[in-house]
Amino acid sequence: xxxxHKLSEQHQGFFALVYQVVEQIPQxxxxxxxxxxxxxxxxxxxxxxxxAMNAAHSLPHIPAHRVVxxxxxxxxxxxxxxxxxxxxxxxxxxxxxxxxRVLEFDSRFWDPALHLxxxx
DNA sequence: GTCTTGACGTTTA
DNA sequence: CTAAACGCCAAGA
Numbered sequence: 001x002x003x004x005h006k007l008s009e010q011h012q013g014f015f016a017l018v019y020q021v022v023e024q025i026p027q028x029x030x031x032x033x034x035x036x037x038x039x040x041x042x043x044x045x046x047x048x049x050x051x052a053m054n055a056a057h058s059l060p061h062i063p064a065h066r067v068v069x070x071x072x073x074x075x076x077x078x079x080x081x082x083x084x085x086x087x088x089x090x091x092x093x094x095x096x097x098x099x100x101r102v103l104e105f106d107s108r109f110w111d112p113a114l115h116l117x118x119x120x
Numbered sequence: 121g122t123c124t125t126g127a128c129g130t131t132t133a
Numbered sequence: 134c135t136a137a138a139c140g141c142c143a144a145g146a
């Protein structure tokens with residue numbers, strides 16, 4: 001019985017890292033795929049974050065609508081139940097969205113590295 | 121094993 | 134603004 005499933009651990013570890021960051025995004029704030037990838041370690045590419053989010057779609061407590069691309073564009077809106085759901089969810093949290101883009105994105109941006117300084 | 125696709129990012133034209 | 138290319142890493146065919 002020397003069989004092991006180490007692969008599963010790595011698999012979950014990858015998703016878990018992304019989830020932990022996304023979960024901690026404050027309401028009314030947004031972050032980018034690249035910022036998360038950089039926080040986890042430059043070894044990961046921003047694409048992997050988006051890919052993890054696709055899997056996170058099954059999880060109810062993952063505010064995927066708070067994750068946008070570096071331009072503040074709701075690149076993942078088409079992956080929600082309705083194409084306007086992502087935009088709507090942001091609006092109700094106080095984030096102004098216009099033409100699929102977050103207004104004052106620089107001000108709304110929340111960097112995961114910032115949470116590092118305050119939390120252990 | 122190879123090839124394509126992808127909720128990205130940056131650069132160049 | 135669009136379009137193309139490169140880098141990045143994993144999944145699916």
